[in-house]
Amino acid sequence: xxxxxxxxxxxxxxxxxxxxxxxxxxxxxxxxxxxxxxxxxxxxxxxxxxxxxxxxxxxxxxxxxxxxxxxxxxxxxxxxxxxxxxxxxxxxxxxxxxxxxxxxxxxxxxxxxxxxxxxxxxxxxxxxxxxxxxxxxxxxxxxxxxxxxxxxxxxxxxxxxxxxxxxxxxxxxxxxxxxxxxxxxxxxxxxxxxxxxxxxxxxxxxxxxxxxxxxxxxxxxxxxxxxxxxxxxxxxxxxxxxxxxxxxxxxxxxxxxxxxxxxxxxxxxxxxxxxxxxxxxxxxxxxxxxxxxxxxxxxxxxxxxxxxxxxxxxxxxxxxxxxxxxxxxxxxxxxxxxxxxxxxxxxxxxxxxxxxxxxxxxxxxxxxxxxxxxxxxxxxxxxxxxxxxxxxxxxxxxxxxxxxxxxxxxxxxxxxxxxxxxxxxxxxxxxxx
DNA sequence: TATGATGATTGTTG
DNA sequence: CAACAATCATCATA
Numbered sequence: 413x414x415x416x417x418x419x420x421x422x423x424x425x426x427x428x429x430x431x432x433x434x435x436x437x438x439x440x441x442x443x444x445x446x447x448x449x450x451x452x453x454x455x456x457x458x459x460x461x462x463x464x465x466x467x468x469x470x471x472x473x474x475x476x477x478x479x480x481x482x483x484x485x486x487x488x489x490x491x492x493x494x495x496x497x498x499x500x501x502x503x504x505x506x507x508x509x510x511x512x513x514x515x516x517x518x519x520x521x522x523x524x525x526x527x528x529x530x531x532x533x534x535x536x537x538x539x540x541x542x543x544x545x546x547x548x549x550x551x552x553x554x555x556x557x558x559x560x561x562x563x564x565x566x567x568x569x570x571x572x573x574x575x576x577x578x579x580x581x582x583x584x585x586x587x588x589x590x591x592x593x594x595x596x597x598x599x600x601x602x603x604x605x606x607x608x609x610x611x612x613x614x615x616x617x618x619x620x621x622x623x624x625x626x627x628x629x630x631x632x633x634x635x636x637x638x639x640x641x642x643x644x645x646x647x648x649x650x651x652x653x654x655x656x657x658x659x660x661x662x663x664x665x666x667x668x669x670x671x672x673x674x675x676x677x678x679x680x681x682x683x684x685x686x687x688x689x690x691x692x693x694x695x696x697x698x699x700x701x702x703x704x705x706x707x708x709x710x711x712x713x714x715x716x717x718x719x720x721x722x723x724x725x726x727x728x729x730x731x732x733x734x735x736x737x738x739x740x741x742x743x744x745x746x747x748x749x750x751x752x753x754x755x756x757x758x759x760x761x762x763x764x765x766x767x768x769x770x771x772x773x774x775x776x777x778x779x780x781x782x783x784x785x786x787x788x789x790x791x792x793x794x795x796x797x798x799x800x801x802x803x804x805x806x807x808x809x810x811x812x813x814x815x816x817x818x819x820x821x822x823x824x825x826x827x828x829x830x831x832x833x834x835x836x837x838x839x840x841x842x843x844x845x
Numbered sequence: 846t847a848t849g850a851t852g853a854t855t856g857t858t859g
Numbered sequence: 860c861a862a863c864a865a866t867c868a869t870c871a872t873a
Contacts, residue, residue: 650852650869673862694861695853702863
């Protein structure tokens with residue numbers, strides 16, 4: 413009740429003040445009637461309207477003088493303080509609802525992600541760390557380096573845009589805030605504005621701007637995600653291996669057809685030779701094994717081709733080796749850098765040739781010495797005429813290493829199993845003993 | 846543009 | 860965990 417009375421009183425003040433502002437001191441005092449007299453009220457409103465309509469007719473000096481007079485009115489501070497109080501009471505309840513500042517998990521998520529992606533974190537470290545992590549995920553130290561740098565460049569581009577935009581928003585926010593604050597302070601001379609209200613207005617502005625910032629963050633996150641999927645989903649950007657790489661891989665595969673499972677070291681070597689990654693080598697062999705097994709006939713030609721190729725290479729190599737062993741010490745290791753690879757291959761290839769009937773054959777991959785290679789290749793060379801024929805007609809390769817179940821024999825375990833067709837003059841000197 | 850080849854991924858298995 | 864099998868998505872070519 414007391415509250416109501418004060419508000420009524422204040423409202424009375426407002427109307428009084430209104431009259432003073434609009435009408436100035438020259439106006440006759442308002443009619444003293446209370447609200448019960450309808451005619452009086454109409455008259456009142458008519459006066460006010462008239463004053464408003466004619467306000468532009470007044471000179472600037474006149475208006476300034478009236479303003480000054482109002483500002484100097486002895487009741488003004490008291491009136492304003494009361495009005496401010498009322499505004500606090502009524503306004504707070506309205507704004508209270510939107511006042512509460514939630515922690516905003518969404519924003520936190522965005523912030524975390526931007527930090528993790530190296531967009532909002534410290535300059536170089538974050539970006540390269542994220543990129544490195546990405547590279548680690550795909551497992552590619554060398555061949556991704558180009559895309560890697562590309563990715564990093566794009567990421568830093570996003571980062572730059574993000575930061576400039578953020579800065580722009582911040583600047584705009586600050587400018588706008590100070591502008592509004594000045595405006596409100598200015599207006600507080602002519603209308604009741606409490607400092608609290610200004611504060612509230614500032615926080616509203618900040619909220620609005622932070623929501624814009626959130627949009628920026630969101631779109632930045634989206635951009636990063638798109639970038640990631642573009643650059644890191646290798647499946648999207650599949651490149652065929654170079655012809656040379658395929659050649660090397662095929663050579664290894666067909667020369668180790670009895671056991672096409674390269675060891676870690678072999679994979680690394682192949683990876684290096686083909687300038688691809690170890691996991692790509694693994695993929696390739698996985699695919700090759702499956703596809704070969706699935707349709708051996710289709711690969712027959714390829715097998716022959718590589719068999720011939722290997723034989724020729726081996727023949728050349730062994731020629732040198734033979735010469736070496738003749739001129740130098742018999743135990744001299746082969747001198748060619750890549751020779752050992754091919755020589756080993758030739759051994760395996762020969763195994764393949766010895767098992768045209770498809771019998772299982774197991775052999776050890778390791779332990780082959782140069783002499784055995786020499787022996788093997790002597791044999792190969794002695795059959796050179798035959799290998800030409802083989803190219804034309806009889807398949808040189810058969811799925812000898814495949815067992816009935818469609819799997820390769822486990823050749824890694826040395827076994828005493830000897831090829832049933834192995835004759836007394838066998839050249840299988842590289843079977844472990 | 847249809848089609849096969851091919852590198853990569855995913856889910857399963859031993 | 861490596862290998863396999865199925866599958867996907869892209870590349871290359873007729």
